[in-house]
Amino acid sequence: MKFVRPYIFQAYLTCPREAWLEYHGLISDQEHEFLALGRLVHESSYQRARKEIMVDNLLKIDLFRDELVAEVKKSSRHKEAAKLQLAFYLYYLKHEKGLILSGLLLFPKERKTEKVELKPELEAEIEKLLQEMLPVLTAEKPPPPVKSKFCRTCSFQEMCWG
Structure with a gap:
């Protein structure tokens, strides 16, 4: 099974075009205010617990908390995509x-957490999504x-809507 970077996996869930652009190495506006805010929340939250771990140069795990893989998110706005x-x-x-x-999703600004278990139905959903997204990502042209509703805060907004 071919794997993609987790950011591309999450981006596909909200916008296949954004995922295609990232997959093909197009860089979004890195100064975009929402990206900067996300980086700030990520860097300033859970500093004492931070144990960023890189796995196979593919996964960047934010931290481990009580034997749980933890992922820090700016907000729960994309909660379903973050969970996946x-x-x-x-x-x-x-x-x-x-x-x-x-796993554990952490939304520090909202003081929320959500536990994630890899149950068989969730595992099947991941496999289905990987099979669905790979032809889209490897296509010659973007969708x-x-x-x-996500376009307003997307760092690729200019590329799509000029």
């Missing part, structure tokens, strides 16, 4: 490293832009 991204980490760790772990 974390499930993707757990799936990868299980299938590539033989590690059966649970056409589709207006959504």
Whole structure:
């Protein structure tokens, strides 16, 4: 099974075009205010617990907390995509490293957490999504832009809507 970077996996869930652009090495506006805010939240939250770990030069795990793989997010606005991204980490760790772990989504600004377990139905959803996204990502041209509620805060907004 071919794996993609977790950011691309999560981006595909909200916008296949954004995922295609990232997959093909196009860099979004790195000075975009929402990216900068996300970096700030990430860097300033859980500093004492921070134990960023890189796995196979693919996964960048934010931290481990009580034997849980933890992922820090700016907000719960993309909660379902964040949950699937974390499930993707757990799936990868299980299938590539033989590690059966649970996960924890952390939304520090909202003081929320959510536990994520890689149950068979979630694992099947990850496999289905990987099979669905790989042809889209490897296509010669990006999917056409589709207006959504996420466009307003997207760092690729200029590229899609000029």
